[in-house]
Amino acid sequence: MAKYFILGEAGQAELWLVDVENGTVVPAAGAGDAGLVKVIETARKQGITTIKGVDVAIATNNRSDSATKSHIVDPAPVKK
Secondary structure, three states, X not given: XXXXXXXXXXXXXXXXXXXXXXXXXXXXXXXXXXXXXXXXXXXXXXXXXXXXXXXXXXXXOOHHHHHHOOOOOOOOOOOO
């Protein structure tokens, strides 16, 4: 089954279509459902953040930033 993600970086207008199966990332304009892309673009312009089917996303300037500047707490309860 193919899996795709549409991503947009905060403060940037571009949307990207990620094809997990093929390991590709292309501009979403012209590559995806034009109606859906338009709805997402309009929502983003109004300050709306849309998250669906994703449970983690980290944006960094380089790969080492994600490890050195992130703090993730284990949500499992601590037994005393």
